[in-house]
Amino acid sequence: MTRTLRVAVVGAGPAGIYAADNLIKSGADVRIDLFERMPAPYGLIRYGVAPDHPRIKGIVTALQRVLDRPEVRFFGGVEYGIDLKLDDLRQFYDAVVFSTGAEKDRPLDVPGIDLDGSYGAADFVSWYDGHPDVPRTWPLHASQVAVLGVGNVALDVARILAKTADELLSTEIPDNVYEGLKASPVTDVHVFGRRGPAQAKFTPLELRELDHSPNVEVIVHPEGIDFDAASMAAIRSNKQVEMVVKTLQEWAIRDAGDRPRRLHLHFLEAPVEVLGADGRVVGLRTERMELTGDGNVRGTGEHTDWPVQAVYRAVGYLSTQLPDLPFDHASGTVPHEAGRVLDLDDQAIPGVYVTGWIKRGPIGLIGHTKGDALETVTSLLADAPLLPEPPFTDPEAVVRFLEQRAVPFTTNEGWLKLDAHEIALGRPQDRARVKVVDRAEMTAICRGE
Template identity: 50%
Template sequence: MSAPSRVAVVGAGPAGIYAADILTQLAPGTQVDLFEKLPAPYGLVRYGVSPDHPRIKRIIESLHVMLEAGRIRLLCNIDIGTDVTIEELRSAYDAVIVATGAITDIPLDIPGIELPGSFGAADFVSWYDGHPDVATTWPLDAESVAVIGAGNVALDVSRMLIKHAHTLLDTDISDNVHSGFAANPIRELHLFARRGPADVRFSPTELRELGHQHDVDIVVDPADLHGDRHIERMTKQFAPTRNVVDTMRGWAAIADSERTASRRVHLHFYQAPVAILGDDQVEGLRMERMTPDGYGHVTASGAFVDHEVQAVYRAIGYAATALPGVPFDHATRTIPHRDGAVVDDNGDHIPGLFTTGWIKRGPVGLIGSTKSDARQTVETLLDHSGRDTTAGAPDIEQLLAARCGHRIDWNGWLRIDAAEQRLGTDRGRHRIKIIERAELTTIGGGRLRHSALADGRQR
């Protein structure tokens, strides 16, 4: 078949950028337009990675190089489904790749989940990462907090909640986030996992980092680390699991008299959430103890324990949301596909429609798997027959000009990037993130004089 001449990619996070870049390599000369709903690119790396993880955020540098090469046209601040429809993109381009990711929380269906003081991890992460579509304040008013989850997101949420605000002053957080953490009265954080220490999905590095926080002690019950057959087998077979369990055993061996920090993190295992307690506000969390069978499985014991907390954060996984005009499996929260080619209810490929990233496979895998996943989708796209999009196709340039005067291109992003770095330089930091959509749009659209970019306004 002939290579596509025009392709639209929806979503400018790592998955979308990788797909766009790979396409320009495998099909040179293809015009690729990269659409993004937010005023800035980079998706979850910018708005989902904790600010105290600069090593992971450096992924932006490689993504920047891909966009800077000029083979991809960046079009930010355009909401597909509102400003432009999927149907219009499919008519105007030979192919459309959907790479919108997963940005909401998997629901937890237990009584009390809707009480004030009950939060999803995704919303909290969006707040402290300066997402332009969330409130600028967060109710950090609890002295005792519970976090439910056994993955790295649960560790991120726990670490950020327990941190002392001054330790964040070398990051890119905005002033409103720093002020929120500075007023945080937290003293105790309880992190709960349904299964045992050999079954958590903590990376050894992230777990150790939790114990390296200023003025924070980690408390683990030695009984939870008892070496049953499953724990012994897993630690012998898998080095990361051994490192995780050894780290916890080191914490468990610390005498209570040696724990003198003003804040504590308690790691709890074999407990599953049953209900959030309280009438008008979170007042506690009821957990059911789980009984391990020595083979990695647990069963409900019928014994319950109540923990007195004033806030509960659920970090049990991210979920994708449907994009208007694209099939969506609400059970798996993914787009149904075959090797990246989107299929309809009958399993037939929808011509010209493809998907990649977490919206395709679920919120699993690291950046490396995102890149290989994008390659699979692009190769599938190139294997499909070409489409004639000329007859009756909308003029995408006229459409964008008529509806999307607020769009931000690559040069607009560079203006935002420069403004954030200038704000940081004025305060002795590398960058301070600009958080308000209106301000980002003004700067990105070139409607603010360059000399005004560093006026220090932070909300």
């Protein structure tokens, strides 16, 4: 390909930035524009990772190096489907890569799940991470809380609910989140998993972090520590599973301490109904499960009612359908082959690609996104010689397009201003930063207004 390859990436989280990085490292003559609906980049890192995970947030250093590359431009505050559509992007780019992730909660079909006091984990995560598009307050009125699910997100939610606000004050939590958590009357957080400990989806590191708080007693209920043949095979073949199980077993037999708050881990307890009165959550009913030998479970008919006043479901994220793209509603993904988007006849749509959770579903850790992006970029580069040249090749044409539509977009330079501003806000309090929450304020700081 003799001309410069121009690529638009929709979504500037890790998936989108890794795609840009792979394009640059390929050695191709390429220019990449990243479009992000938030004024700031990083997606899941900024708005989906718990604030007390500084090691994970350290990934931003590598991501920022990509944004600083001369081949890359960042356009924040630009929403696909509203500010521009696929036909618009095709006017300026040879190829478009969608990396919009997943930020909605997967539904859970049990009676009572829609009662007042029943929440999706994704919404709560967005609140404590200071997402501009969610309310500034959160109804933290429950003394006893249930969290459904045993993945990393479930443990994040449980840990943030159980910790005291002062423990989180050194992190980047916004002031409104600190005040909300400070007023919480919580004493007990119960985490429920329908399968056994060897089938838990959280990592050993995430599990051990539960036990680091001086104010939270972690209690593993021993009746759920059970294993079948498939469980034992998983323990023998997977080091992470072995480490998780070993930790849970040790915690299950230790004496409980006297820390003021308690975080309970229950295995082989499946939620069957959220109990309500006057439209509000007053309890959770679970059914005792038993392992069937192959790692699956069946119900025993034995039920327990837990007197909780709030329920958080952490049973997975779900992507949102994108305008002008096909969508598999069952999996919450865009149909594709090696990253090439497929139409309703399973034919590749020329110049349109996906990567990240919108491609493979919300599974895996952030690091798994690198290999995913490489596959998509490999497909794109293989197709590049056959892609038609866009009508407008001047890099400033898309800038003029956004300005004509009065889109108040932000740039990488603007983001660096906001980044410095948030760090400066945290400095007097010896905090990493104080995150700006309001979208208009974020945009104004980025644009120097």
